[in-house]
Amino acid sequence: MTQIRTADLTKTFADAGGGVTALDALTLTIEDGEFFALLGPSGCGKTTLLRTLAGLETPSSGAVYIGEADMTRTPAGKRGVAMVFQDYALFPHMTVTENIAYPLRVRGVPKAQQREAVLAAAADLGLTGTDTTVGLLDRRPEALSGGQQQRVALARATAAKPSVFLFDEPLSNLDARLRLEARTFLKRLQRELAVTTVFVTHDQAEALALADRIAVMQSGRIRQLGTPREVYRRPANTFVASFIGSTPMNLLEGVVRDGRVLVADSEIAPPDGTGERLAERAAVVLGARPEYFRVSPDPLDGAFRGTVEVAENLGSSLLLTLDVSGTAVQVVVAEEDEPEPRATVWALPRADRTLLYADGELVG
Amino acid sequence: MKDPTVRAVLAKIGRYTFLSVLLGFFALPMLWLASTPFNAHPTLDVSISSFTLHNFSVLLKDPYALPSLWNSLLLAGGTALLTVGFAAAAAYALSRVRIPGRNGILYALLLLSSIVTGTAAMVPLFELAFKLHLIDSRVGVILVFTGGLLPAAIFILKDFTDNMPRSYEESARVFGASPFQIMRHIVLPMIRPGLATVTVWAVVNVWSNFLIPYILIRNPDKYPASVVLYTFYTEGGQPDLALISAFSLLYSIPVVLLYLFVSHRYGFRFHGGIKR
Amino acid sequence: MARTASPRGTDTEDPAGLGRARAAAISAPALLIIAAFLVFPALWTLYLGTTDYRLTGFAARHPRGVGLQNYTNVIQDPDFHHSLWLTVEYVLFSAVLGQALLGFVIAWMLRDTRGWLKRLIEALVLLAWILPSSVVAFLWVAMLDRGSGTLNALLNTPGTAWAIEHPMAVIVVFNIWRGTAFSMLLYSAALTGVPPSQLATARMFGANSWQQLRDVVFPHIRGHILTNLLLISLWTFNDFTPYQITAGGPDGKSEILPVYIYQTALFDGQMGLGAAISLLMLLINLVVALVYLRLLRERRGGRKPERVAP
Numbered sequence A: 001m002t003q004i005r006t007a008d009l010t011k012t013f014a015d016a017g018g019g020v021t022a023l024d025a026l027t028l029t030i031e032d033g034e035f036f037a038l039l040g041p042s043g044c045g046k047t048t049l050l051r052t053l054a055g056l057e058t059p060s061s062g063a064v065y066i067g068e069a070d071m072t073r074t075p076a077g078k079r080g081v082a083m084v085f086q087d088y089a090l091f092p093h094m095t096v097t098e099n100i101a102y103p104l105r106v107r108g109v110p111k112a113q114q115r116e117a118v119l120a121a122a123a124d125l126g127l128t129g130t131d132t133t134v135g136l137l138d139r140r141p142e143a144l145s146g147g148q149q150q151r152v153a154l155a156r157a158t159a160a161k162p163s164v165f166l167f168d169e170p171l172s173n174l175d176a177r178l179r180l181e182a183r184t185f186l187k188r189l190q191r192e193l194a195v196t197t198v199f200v201t202h203d204q205a206e207a208l209a210l211a212d213r214i215a216v217m218q219s220g221r222i223r224q225l226g227t228p229r230e231v232y233r234r235p236a237n238t239f240v241a242s243f244i245g246s247t248p249m250n251l252l253e254g255v256v257r258d259g260r261v262l263v264a265d266s267e268i269a270p271p272d273g274t275g276e277r278l279a280e281r282a283a284v285v286l287g288a289r290p291e292y293f294r295v296s297p298d299p300l301d302g303a304f305r306g307t308v309e310v311a312e313n314l315g316s317s318l319l320l321t322l323d324v325s326g327t328a329v330q331v332v333v334a335e336e337d338e339p340e341p342r343a344t345v346w347a348l349p350r351a352d353r354t355l356l357y358a359d360g361e362l363v364g
Numbered sequence B: 001m002k003d004p005t006v007r008a009v010l011a012k013i014g015r016y017t018f019l020s021v022l023l024g025f026f027a028l029p030m031l032w033l034a035s036t037p038f039n040a041h042p043t044l045d046v047s048i049s050s051f052t053l054h055n056f057s058v059l060l061k062d063p064y065a066l067p068s069l070w071n072s073l074l075l076a077g078g079t080a081l082l083t084v085g086f087a088a089a090a091a092y093a094l095s096r097v098r099i100p101g102r103n104g105i106l107y108a109l110l111l112l113s114s115i116v117t118g119t120a121a122m123v124p125l126f127e128l129a130f131k132l133h134l135i136d137s138r139v140g141v142i143l144v145f146t147g148g149l150l151p152a153a154i155f156i157l158k159d160f161t162d163n164m165p166r167s168y169e170e171s172a173r174v175f176g177a178s179p180f181q182i183m184r185h186i187v188l189p190m191i192r193p194g195l196a197t198v199t200v201w202a203v204v205n206v207w208s209n210f211l212i213p214y215i216l217i218r219n220p221d222k223y224p225a226s227v228v229l230y231t232f233y234t235e236g237g238q239p240d241l242a243l244i245s246a247f248s249l250l251y252s253i254p255v256v257l258l259y260l261f262v263s264h265r266y267g268f269r270f271h272g273g274i275k276r
Numbered sequence C: 001m002a003r004t005a006s007p008r009g010t011d012t013e014d015p016a017g018l019g020r021a022r023a024a025a026i027s028a029p030a031l032l033i034i035a036a037f038l039v040f041p042a043l044w045t046l047y048l049g050t051t052d053y054r055l056t057g058f059a060a061r062h063p064r065g066v067g068l069q070n071y072t073n074v075i076q077d078p079d080f081h082h083s084l085w086l087t088v089e090y091v092l093f094s095a096v097l098g099q100a101l102l103g104f105v106i107a108w109m110l111r112d113t114r115g116w117l118k119r120l121i122e123a124l125v126l127l128a129w130i131l132p133s134s135v136v137a138f139l140w141v142a143m144l145d146r147g148s149g150t151l152n153a154l155l156n157t158p159g160t161a162w163a164i165e166h167p168m169a170v171i172v173v174f175n176i177w178r179g180t181a182f183s184m185l186l187y188s189a190a191l192t193g194v195p196p197s198q199l200a201t202a203r204m205f206g207a208n209s210w211q212q213l214r215d216v217v218f219p220h221i222r223g224h225i226l227t228n229l230l231l232i233s234l235w236t237f238n239d240f241t242p243y244q245i246t247a248g249g250p251d252g253k254s255e256i257l258p259v260y261i262y263q264t265a266l267f268d269g270q271m272g273l274g275a276a277i278s279l280l281m282l283l284i285n286l287v288v289a290l291v292y293l294r295l296l297r298e299r300r301g302g303r304k305p306e307r308v309a310p
């Protein structure tokens, strides 16, 4: 039973100009066996949180619980966690075998048992040779590709038999293709081992694909906590809305008039069930993902009318940037529906996917 | 404009001329060392008029010649061991734990070390060794050498530890390694090129130093080679070229071997060490 | 709950969890030896500099404090001025110009060479550096000998006593021969850090060798150059080996400061005076070091300002 809990966790780094608050009174519970992603822009405190969980940083205030125990003052190495660093930190003077065995060697496990554990972990991660591939166990890290290094780092972490995995952007050093493979692989590994996992990334797609739950962070605080579906469908604020999604969400400023939202000279229906709650003349932000538009060359009721400025090919679809009375609105259309350049089209946001923000927070 | 192939040829000729001159410049003084020890009638010129190994057999019978090489080895080995061991520990601590003004202190020590190796500090060094009953003791010589070499050794090794990424140690620490395990398993192996550099440097320094053993050691049985080299005189009070040259060769061989070993093992370069 | 702001980087500075106490413990042996066998004799030397201590005679047993007498004596001594000037020449020509330049040229010319020629040259240059200094001194005395030296045979200048006729030139050339290895090693390490893509880009735009050096190589290795100059200047400044070749002569024509101290302190037995000169040398070293460090800091400051801890 390894739940992770933080209570009012704060970490301040003293700096030339006062101090940097890397973690700001963070309270968070990560459930047993959960794959938990920490997502956020650079410098938001993800690594700091992870390092504080590992015991590499001492919090300025607040507490860390791993399992039942208060581990705030427990030294790193006595917390039963294994961490994979962004640069993997494979010891360059040791072979792959020695690297994987290192956690066991530190604990004084007998050599024979070490070897067994190494072979098991290496087999799990496809590091032992098969009929067609050569084994990597006797190589040194410098003779491995990025993907192989990443798997050795994972094997070393699993060999430690930890109750918690901490991953700091373990995929960011891989090229795009390898990254996809490693992603699937990582998810399967975590499912099999069922070890509580905290995964740091600044890539929202990675977080959505891997995590059971995601915490989106900004400036040392959690701006939203939820499943990938919740975070994607209903971002709690405009920060999360703009951060999540491979094509950024349209966030359009407007005002409420007669129960409808006036945006870029167009009258758009508010999200279902919010019409009567909206104060007249309130300033709001309408959020609509480019994927959730119906686009038509013919006039549609309650739609944006715009001219096609740019068309970007996304493969199976196209991202259009429309000029709607001077406001840019992005929509996605299927590849066979490509309009002529500068054509006039109507784009109707799906009412069940439209979001409304007031003062930056989700209101409907 | 000249024909490019002509220019390339000229550049090549210029290059090889320069390299040959360079080769000559560095080789020339060493010719004497290669020829004279084998000369039956040694002079200061470079020639082997009559080949002989007689000079070496005289040396073999000399009561101080061969033992002095052993003494040098003890002094150099002992100093290198102490210097590398203590400097590595101190460099690592200084590089990883914040101590106010640590760089200033290091620079100050580096400058002070130039005084102590100088002649003006001889009397204080002698008196200090005398008070500590370290006159005529190899330990005394080793300690004095170590004191003089440590600041620069710490300086060089700190450069290596400073440039070592922190994540290796952190990774080991998260796996439960104690600070001493981290030092043994991770830090020392990773700064091995630095340790090799400092070892060679310490050995070479001690090997050729004359002044310190000369003032601290009384008993000729304990003289290192650097001191013994100055004891070869003919009965007429002239330097005995036969013995000096032969002994110079013997005396040089260990450092040459050390060089060959290190260059074979590590390529004798600075591995990202001394930089900035 | 009290919030404690940890000083910037405390934790990342101590990645192994060493802690102050253990750090102090493992640096203690080095510091103790340095304190006992370096700092203590050095301070003692400085103290002697304020006395009339002599090697022999009455003042050997009962040295008297003479205050700054030794210093005023030294500073007014024309021999000291002469010696200081010779030292400056020696450092400038043999280290800054000679070793650094030759070391760089060798490193640059051999940078993409492989094979026996490179290995031979490097081996000889390094050998000159690591052979024991007494041996090396003998080698040079033999080579320069008036009667049968190799140099006279080679240049067909029989009877030329190089060490007497051109003592400064001899020790300058000697020191270049002796010490170039260090600069060569340092520069070849530095040159491997110059991105080949940048050199290729410069070549593509038609830059000649000199322009490549000026625009690509030097900006990259400026820090190495300064470190190199600092170290070889200090080493050369304190170098005593020339004594074994010219003995400072003739008539003090090659009496650089370390030799001057030796003559004063051991030959004339005026230890107090010698110690005073040592201190002056130390101060000069300090100034040299500070100038270089200053330049070094400017370089770093220019690129990325160092964040200052409060």
Ligand SMILES: Nc1ncnc2c1ncn2[C@@H]1O[C@H](COP(=O)(O)OP(=O)(O)OP(=O)(O)O)[C@@H](O)[C@H]1O
Pocket (backbone or CB within 6 Å): A013, A014, A015, A020, A021, A022, A040, A041, A042, A043, A044, A045, A046, A047, A048, A049, A202, C008, C009, C010, C012
């Ligand atoms: N040792 C330190 N000293 C001072 N400030 C620090 C230190 N470590 C982190 N910070 C600051 O704390 C903040 C959070 O840093 P952190 O490394 O946790 O960000 P991150 O979310 O991991 O960013 P990235 O995605 O770039 O890795 C940043 O503003 C950073 O500058």
Ligand SMILES: [Mg+2]
Pocket (backbone or CB within 6 Å): A046, A047, A048
């Ligand atoms: Mg980070």
